[in-house]
Amino acid sequence: MSETSVREAEIAVEQKHVDIVYARVAEMRAEAEAMRVRGDELAHGARNEAVFEQAAMLFERDVMVRHATQILRTLDAEHEGLVFGRLDSTDGETQYVGRLGVRDGDFENLVTDWRAPAAAAFYQATAEMPMEVIRRRVIRSTGQSVVDIDDDLLMPESRQDSMPVVGEGALMASLTRARGENMRDIVATIQKEQDEAIRAPWRGVTEITGGPGTGKTAVALHRVAYLLYRDRRRMGGTGVLVVGPSPAFTSYISRVLPSMGEDNVELRSLSDLLDGAAATKVDPAPVAAVKGSLRMRRVLKRAIREAPHDAPTELRIVYRGEVLKLEARDLATVRAAVHNGRRLPNQSRVDAAEALLEALWRKADSYEDFPVKRADLITELGERIEFHRFVVMWWQLVTPADVLRTLADRRLLARASGRVLTRTEVDLVADSWAEGSGWSVADIALLDELRVLLGRPPKRRRRADFDPFAPVSVPSGRRQDYDEYSHIVIDEAQDLSPMQWRMVGRRGKYASWTVVGDPVQSSWPDPAEARQAMDAAFGGPRTQRRRFGLRTNYRNSAEIFDLAGKVVRDVATPDQLPHAVRSTGVDPVIRVTTALTDAAFEEATQLLSIVDGTVGIITATSRVDSFRATAEAAGEPRLRVVDGLESKGLEYDAVVLVEPDELVHESSTGPRTLYVALTRATQRLTVVTSNPSWP
Numbered sequence: 001m002s003e004t005s006v007r008e009a010e011i012a013v014e015q016k017h018v019d020i021v022y023a024r025v026a027e028m029r030a031e032a033e034a035m036r037v038r039g040d041e042l043a044h045g046a047r048n049e050a051v052f053e054q055a056a057m058l059f060e061r062d063v064m065v066r067h068a069t070q071i072l073r074t075l076d077a078e079h080e081g082l083v084f085g086r087l088d089s090t091d092g093e094t095q096y097v098g099r100l101g102v103r104d105g106d107f108e109n110l111v112t113d114w115r116a117p118a119a120a121a122f123y124q125a126t127a128e129m130p131m132e133v134i135r136r137r138v139i140r141s142t143g144q145s146v147v148d149i150d151d152d153l154l155m156p157e158s159r160q161d162s163m164p165v166v167g168e169g170a171l172m173a174s175l176t177r178a179r180g181e182n183m184r185d186i187v188a189t190i191q192k193e194q195d196e197a198i199r200a201p202w203r204g205v206t207e208i209t210g211g212p213g214t215g216k217t218a219v220a221l222h223r224v225a226y227l228l229y230r231d232r233r234r235m236g237g238t239g240v241l242v243v244g245p246s247p248a249f250t251s252y253i254s255r256v257l258p259s260m261g262e263d264n265v266e267l268r269s270l271s272d273l274l275d276g277a278a279a280t281k282v283d284p285a286p287v288a289a290v291k292g293s294l295r296m297r298r299v300l301k302r303a304i305r306e307a308p309h310d311a312p313t314e315l316r317i318v319y320r321g322e323v324l325k326l327e328a329r330d331l332a333t334v335r336a337a338v339h340n341g342r343r344l345p346n347q348s349r350v351d352a353a354e355a356l357l358e359a360l361w362r363k364a365d366s367y368e369d370f371p372v373k374r375a376d377l378i379t380e381l382g383e384r385i386e387f388h389r390f391v392v393m394w395w396q397l398v399t400p401a402d403v404l405r406t407l408a409d410r411r412l413l414a415r416a417s418g419r420v421l422t423r424t425e426v427d428l429v430a431d432s433w434a435e436g437s438g439w440s441v442a443d444i445a446l447l448d449e450l451r452v453l454l455g456r457p458p459k460r461r462r463r464a465d466f467d468p469f470a471p472v473s474v475p476s477g478r479r480q481d482y483d484e485y486s487h488i489v490i491d492e493a494q495d496l497s498p499m500q501w502r503m504v505g506r507r508g509k510y511a512s513w514t515v516v517g518d519p520v521q522s523s524w525p526d527p528a529e530a531r532q533a534m535d536a537a538f539g540g541p542r543t544q545r546r547r548f549g550l551r552t553n554y555r556n557s558a559e560i561f562d563l564a565g566k567v568v569r570d571v572a573t574p575d576q577l578p579h580a581v582r583s584t585g586v587d588p589v590i591r592v593t594t595a596l597t598d599a600a601f602e603e604a605t606q607l608l609s610i611v612d613g614t615v616g617i618i619t620a621t622s623r624v625d626s627f628r629a630t631a632e633a634a635g636e637p638r639l640r641v642v643d644g645l646e647s648k649g650l651e652y653d654a655v656v657l658v659e660p661d662e663l664v665h666e667s668s669t670g671p672r673t674l675y676v677a678l679t680r681a682t683q684r685l686t687v688v689t690s691n692p693s694w695p
């Protein structure tokens, strides 16, 4: 038989099995649908039953509806490539691997879930360690149709003539596919070193490092799917949080987990980790460096001890014909004493009132010939409306945002900072808040710190809040303190500032962690301080750690990565640079011109005609707005414009990098940012520069 007809015959064999699986899935879907209907009937019935039966019925309904919905969701997510692998072993057994475990009506295995221990050999078997696997086959489908297969022969000596082997490399086929709006899952082609990190135990901290394009993000997300599968009870109930660097990044990765049937994972970026305060800008590097350092915590702690700018500076009250007066100094002493107490400021107003009354009593007691009893004075003054009015103005309940807005005044920030910040630093930071154009990413960590330092004001109870028939699924206010996650994934961990580590650490008090990053791509100026804050976030140095290093760059062509490697030669050791496996024979293009904008769009237009997927223009931050406007006018949906920092974690088929020297100069860790930008393209890279001697 010719090679083509062997391939076609094998595709037909696999199609037969795939058809059986889809028929069975249709049955399962009908069963789940029936279960959901039954659940709704129960709920309807509950409304007509006696009250004491309602709770039990509602509970049963909830469990049923949730279970059925989960099954339907999983079945719906597996629209493409439900079955993607097959193993033929020495014992003559054939096993199919897919996105979901499926058994037939007699409980015979039709497909093994890729996350099950039984599927591990699909990813871990190699020619050196074949694990009894003779042939590993990757099955590629479109919808429910098998379109291609690729085989790896792992034990040639055990292969029988009846076992054909076709194709050359499912991995390469997948790597050369065009890139689109969203990242795709890699379940069919996870590599051995990646699989080890994905399947590591949930406990403690799993650190995954690797250079650009080594699949760190992909691995972290597949690990989430794996942990939810293996430990759904532990992980699913209290939730998994995935934190990425930017909203563009979270949107880019947003489809990966749903495509694996997991959509109850919270994806957040560092700019929207705090509800009600989304960041709309990024500070210039010198400002971000100050705001991110642990020194800011000391500044904030001092700031919240200051009296509000509109607080009264004197308390005068007439008691039984005598004037009792607390002057500014007395008031400052009382304020300091209340701050030194056990409760947080927003929960200390009652303490403040008591301390003021106590001070008034001491004042009265010091007067000669003024015989009053302490208890009488405290009760009588404590009931006076004028006293209450004073307390409300003097001990104000403040929000985190109030505090930062106050510190936009250079004088006030200087006072709060004492010797902690230099004059220049005070001016930089105060001015950034005075601009009033919304919060920056670095501000979010400060607001979160203040949330904890200030405490939540006591809630007034309202009877109407109580609804015995509210759905039982998510108790209202559950995540109010953000600290109930069971697992937290931090992507691009090398860029978190110490203050950001504190913010995520608060959310992971009871969590285990997966932390992925690449020290060489770091844009944070003080890695030692960040490292310390990171250790603290994990619960101290005694927390169990395991480390994995990824060494293969799957994104860039060897030609592109070669150029990128040159720019970080001074800041990276050779073993920190991954190995790019794919050569395209196309070298990066360097175009020298002073007409940067025109040239960049010309090159982008040309690249759009060559590649099927997206083209990214990466420029210095100062040029982004004008480039975006031009791109918008061009109306090309496959074209994106980002700056160096925004490009973190993203990828495009082709990249036009504009004026690399500018990227280097605009950040304190310039060569690293340029390295990030140079490693975003999968196929083509064009550099447009006015510097004839670049690189």
Ligand SMILES: Nc1ncnc2c1ncn2[C@@H]1O[C@H](COP(=O)(O)OP(=O)(O)OP(=O)(O)O)[C@@H](O)[C@H]1O
Residues within 6 Å of the ligand: 171, 174, 175, 184, 185, 186, 189, 190, 191, 194, 210, 211, 212, 213, 214, 215, 216, 217, 218, 219, 518, 554, 555, 648, 649, 650, 651, 679
């Ligand atoms: N085993 C694999 N099979 C197919 N594609 C893969 C595999 N591993 C990684 N990739 C692809 O390589 C690209 C890079 O992966 P990913 O973005 O996860 O890398 P990264 O290490 O997070 O990169 P960076 O640090 O540069 O942002 C993605 O398109 C991903 O789908």
